[in-house]
Amino acid sequence: MSLAERTKIYEGSRIPQRVPTVLDVPPELLSSDDILQVNFGPNHPSTHGVLRLIVDLDGEQVVGLSAVIGYLHTGFEKNMEQKTWWKAITYPERIDYVGYQNNELVFVLAIEKLLALEIPEKATWMRMLLCELNRIHSHLVFLGTSALELGAISMFWYTFREREMVLDLSELVAGQRMHTRYFQAGGLAEDIPRGFYSECRKFVEWMPQALDDYLGLLDRNKIWLERTKGVGLLSADDAIALGQSGPVLRASGVDWDLRRDDPYLSYDKVHFHVPVYHGGDVYDRYRVRMDEMAESVRIIEQCLDKLERMDGKPWIADDRKVVLPPREELHTSMESLIHHFKIVTEGYRVPEGEVYVAIESPRGESGCYVVSDGGPKPWRVHFRAPSFVALEATATCMRDTLVADMIAVVGSLDAVMGDSDR
Amino acid sequence: MNVRDIPGFLDVREEHGETTVVVERERVRDAARHLRDELGFNFLADVVATDYLNWGTKGVSGYIGTASGRDLNLPMTQGLQAQPRPKPWRFSVSYHLLALREGAPRLRLQTLLEDGDPVPSVVSVWPTADWHEREQFDLMGIRFDGHPNLVRILLEDDWEGHPLRKDYPIGGEPVRFSDAE
Numbered sequence: 001m002s003l004a005e006r007t008k009i010y011e012g013s014r015i016p017q018r019v020p021t022v023l024d025v026p027p028e029l030l031s032s033d034d035i036l037q038v039n040f041g042p043n044h045p046s047t048h049g050v051l052r053l054i055v056d057l058d059g060e061q062v063v064g065l066s067a068v069i070g071y072l073h074t075g076f077e078k079n080m081e082q083k084t085w086w087k088a089i090t091y092p093e094r095i096d097y098v099g100y101q102n103n104e105l106v107f108v109l110a111i112e113k114l115l116a117l118e119i120p121e122k123a124t125w126m127r128m129l130l131c132e133l134n135r136i137h138s139h140l141v142f143l144g145t146s147a148l149e150l151g152a153i154s155m156f157w158y159t160f161r162e163r164e165m166v167l168d169l170s171e172l173v174a175g176q177r178m179h180t181r182y183f184q185a186g187g188l189a190e191d192i193p194r195g196f197y198s199e200c201r202k203f204v205e206w207m208p209q210a211l212d213d214y215l216g217l218l219d220r221n222k223i224w225l226e227r228t229k230g231v232g233l234l235s236a237d238d239a240i241a242l243g244q245s246g247p248v249l250r251a252s253g254v255d256w257d258l259r260r261d262d263p264y265l266s267y268d269k270v271h272f273h274v275p276v277y278h279g280g281d282v283y284d285r286y287r288v289r290m291d292e293m294a295e296s297v298r299i300i301e302q303c304l305d306k307l308e309r310m311d312g313k314p315w316i317a318d319d320r321k322v323v324l325p326p327r328e329e330l331h332t333s334m335e336s337l338i339h340h341f342k343i344v345t346e347g348y349r350v351p352e353g354e355v356y357v358a359i360e361s362p363r364g365e366s367g368c369y370v371v372s373d374g375g376p377k378p379w380r381v382h383f384r385a386p387s388f389v390a391l392e393a394t395a396t397c398m399r400d401t402l403v404a405d406m407i408a409v410v411g412s413l414d415a416v417m418g419d420s421d422r
Numbered sequence: 423m424n425v426r427d428i429p430g431f432l433d434v435r436e437e438h439g440e441t442t443v444v445v446e447r448e449r450v451r452d453a454a455r456h457l458r459d460e461l462g463f464n465f466l467a468d469v470v471a472t473d474y475l476n477w478g479t480k481g482v483s484g485y486i487g488t489a490s491g492r493d494l495n496l497p498m499t500q501g502l503q504a505q506p507r508p509k510p511w512r513f514s515v516s517y518h519l520l521a522l523r524e525g526a527p528r529l530r531l532q533t534l535l536e537d538g539d540p541v542p543s544v545v546s547v548w549p550t551a552d553w554h555e556r557e558q559f560d561l562m563g564i565r566f567d568g569h570p571n572l573v574r575i576l577l578e579d580d581w582e583g584h585p586l587r588k589d590y591p592i593g594g595e596p597v598r599f600s601d602a603e
Contacts, residue, residue, distance in 0.1 A: 019571040020549035070576035077561075078585055082592060113438055240464055240522065243550030254522065262526035352506045355438050356518050356530060358467065367518065369470050373477060373506045380586075384468035384518070392553050421576055 009235040009252065009280040015242065015396050023395040025056045025064035034058055040406070042071045048145065048410065049417030051391065060402045067394045072421035080381040084347025085111055086185060088378060092368070093179040095383060096419035098141050101134035101170075102361035103419075104183050106368040107381075109264065110357040111185045114350045114372055117317050121266075122310045123187030128265045129200070129303035130173070130182065131359075132296040136207070137166040138362035138414075139289040146286070146411030147218060150227050155217055162210050165203050172196055185348075186323040187316030197308055200300065207297045211290065218286075228283035232397040232409035235280055242396060243389045246364025247292065248413060251277045251284035258360035270302045282405075282412040289414075322348045347376035356384075363387055363414055387419035423461055423527070428453045442516075442530040450533050451542040451568075454517065458547055463519035463529060466544070469554035470516050471562040474509035475588040512536050515564060517544065517551075535564075543569040561586040 016023050029035060041052040050071035056064030076095050080088040092107040093100040105127060112119065144159035167177040173196060174180035174189070182189050218224045234244070239252040249256055257274040259267040275291035277284035316323050324343055325336035352374040358367040367384030390413040397409045425434050425441070430449025435442040445453040457463040511534035519529045533541060543566040544551045555566045556575040563584035566572055574581060583590055 015549050020545065020552045022571065070574075070578075073576040075585060078590075078592070116438075241549045243466055243548065256522050258526070261524075353437055354442075354472075354516075355440060356468070356516075356528070358518075358520075358528075365467055365520075367468050369468065369516070369518065371472050379477070380470075380472045382468070382470040388553060388557075389550060392550055 009233055009278070013238055013241070014233070014235070014399050015238055016399075020242065021067065021392045021395050023062075023065040023399060029058055029063055035063065037064075038403075042068075048415060050421075051410065051415065051417055053394065053406065053410075055403065055406065057403055060404070062398050062401050062403055062406060065395050065398050067391050069388070069391060069417070069420050072417045074422070076422045077381050077383070081378055083378075084376045085350055085378060086343070086347055088381070089183070089185075090179070090181050092383065093181065094418065095422050096361065096363070096366070096385070096387065096416050097178065098416050099134060099138045099362045099366070099419075100179050101130050101183075102138075102359060102366060103383075104181065105131055106357055106359045106361070106366050106383075107370075108183045108185055109359065110355055110368045110370045111350060113355045113357055114353050114370065115185065115322060115348075116351075117186055117319060117322065119317060120187055120314045122192075122307065122313045122315050123317075124265050125303050125306045125310070126188055126192055126315070127183060128267065128270070129300055129307065130170075130180075131265075132299045132303070133166050133169060133200075133203075135296045135362045136293050137163055139293050140166070142289060142362075142411070142414045143214065143286070146408070146414075147224070149407050149411050150224065152218065152221065152224060155214065158210070158213060158217070162207065165206070169196070169200055169203060172199060184316060184323070186319060187314070189316075191315050192307065197304055200304055204297055204301050204304065208294065211294055211297075215290065225283070227405070227408055228281065228286060228412075230279075230281050230283075231401060231405045232282045232285075232412055233280050233399075234393060234397050238396055239280070239393070242393050244364065244393055245386055245389065246360065246362070247285055247288040248364065248390055248393065250275060251288045252280040253278040258358060258365060262358070264357075264359055270299050272299050282408045285412040285414075349374060349376050350378075358384065361386060363390065363416070363419070383419075383422060385419045385422060387415035387417070388422075390415045391420055425529075427460075428456050440528065440530060442532050444532045444534065447533045447535050447539060447541055449542075450515075450517075450531070451544055451547065453531060454544040454547045457519060457529065457531065461529075462521045462523060463527075465520040465522050466517060466548035466550050466554075467520050467528075468516075468518040469544075469551055469558055470518070471558040471564045471586075472514045472516070473562060473586065473588045474512060474514065477509045478506050510534075513539075513562070513564060515541055515558065537563075538565070540565040540567040542567050543572075545569055560584070563587060 036057045038055045042050040052068040054066050076091050080091050092103040096103045140159040140163045144156040147155035171177045174182040234252050236253045239249050255276045272295045275288050277287050320339045325339050329336040350372040354371045356369045358365050364386035369382040371380040373379045425443050429452035430446035433444040513535050515533050517531040521527045558564045560574040
């Protein structure tokens with residue numbers, strides 16, 4: 001970790017003084033008649049959903065800004081309190097609907113931490129594989145949409161071509177393209193289907209070439225470079241103070257990745273490199289995500305090597321109080337039938353306690369805090385949504401930018417509104 | 423790491439491999455500053471409040487069928503396996519802290535309070551607390567003293583009540599085009 005030796009992006013702090021997330025119009029400008037207040041969103045093609053920005057403009061210069069969120073608030077946390085633990089697993093995927101697999105993982109890990117369940121190795125490696133596929137999926141959506149917003153329309157078609165391949169793999173594994181609900185407390189919902197490894201290998205072989213194509217399209221494109229370099233600056237200290245995580249933090253020169261620094265699953269057993277850039281601008285955030293996709297492909301390859309030698313191994317823990325009994329036993333075993341009935345109707349009970357689990361989702365630290373009273377339903381569920389935190393940085397990043405750059409900056413923070421509003 | 427030096431220290435728990443430090447409500451900001459400056463917890467991951475109303479009694483919601491359908495406000499069908507430890511306070515507010523250094527140490531700073539008790543805001547310590555505190559104010563009704571902009575964030579400004587509280591009814595809103603309307 002080289003937290004000390006980093007280049008200065010700018011001197012001092014740029015976090016607004018009065019309210020850290022609101023950029024106030026300077027008083028000397030307020031008295032002039034030239035300030036135009038523009039309402040950007042909530043329905044605007046480049047707000048990634050329903051983000052609303054109230055912007056004060058002095059000509060083309062952004063001089064005041066405040067972000068308004070909540071248009072997609074659906075009360076996930078309240079809803080999950082009404083569901084049994086295992087029925088609540090469907091909710092987190094829909095919170096961050098682009099990084100669905102990672103969000104599902106963090107909730108399942110929290111349940112397992114309270115239950116103190118041992119997870120079979122095969123399930124752990126498959127979880128890692130799917131989470132990395134999902135990371136690629138998420139970064140492809142970021143790349144496609146933010147390039148589209150800056151005018152690079154063709155990028156969108158290329159990235160969505162590869163995204164389709166990821167979704168096909170999801171469909172092959174779980175029967176669903178998105179929101180798979182494939183992770184169960186205890187392991188996986190079903191065994192890995194035959195033919196998955198070879199299909200996944202094809203993707204692994206294809207993807208590096210696709211990444212080269214993206215670089216070829218964007219990285220020497222003068223318009224792209226001029227629109228992204230030096231725009232939306234965020235220094236390392238400001239990023240940490242504002243709680244930024246994931247690619248936004250790493251683009252500001254902070255060498256921090258939970259997969260390496262606080263390993264979960266089997267991330268300590270795979271080799272990968274954590275990309276860090278020091279410019280703290282839109283361009284570096286894009287570069288971090290590009291590099292991460294290449295690293296994800298490497299991790300997927302290592303997962304495949306492991307998984308291919310695990311045929312016939314168990315994919316879910318053998319704990320009949322939590323895990324559904326195998327289907328075939330229901331016809332022959334009374335106990336299995338009872339267990340099945342109890343888990344499906346009442347749900348399993350989770351020991352009393354509170355835990356906070358954090359993982360490195362495509363957007364950064366995705367955390368899940370759960371409280372159990374020992375019953376079959378969660379007492380309290382709360383998500384630390386990385387998109388919610390990323391949007392806190394809008395005011396700092398958009399200091400002294402032009403109104404057109406605002407779109408580039410919002411895109412580079414890669415907020416999913418479902419995640420930030422929950 | 424000596425957590426007993428934290429200002430307002432009351433209690434420390436080690437559960438599920440996580441450290442929880444409980445401090446006096448009035449001294450949360452001092453504790454936060456101490457944790458950041460002396461113990462190196464430079465990263466505030468999350469602020470979350472929990473409502474313990476009716477903790478340990480039967481739940482307030484469930485799926486008992488009645489003549490008119492399912493009543494979500496009747497007690498649930500199943501009791502608890504064991505009575506949980508009592509929670510003498512109505513609310514808890516937890517701050518999940520992380521130190522960006524080798525080993526990634528985490529710590530939960532917690533304070534306990536009754537309805538209406540103000541908690542000192544930690545925005546001046548970690549600017550990221552701004553929206554987290556607004557969210558807990560909005561959904562749980564926790565007041566944060568010294569917050570520069572404590573207004574609702576996810577719900578609209580004229581919303582009544584705080585939905586994540588346990589006494590906030592499920593299905594309390596009239597369903598459009600139904601008999602109940």
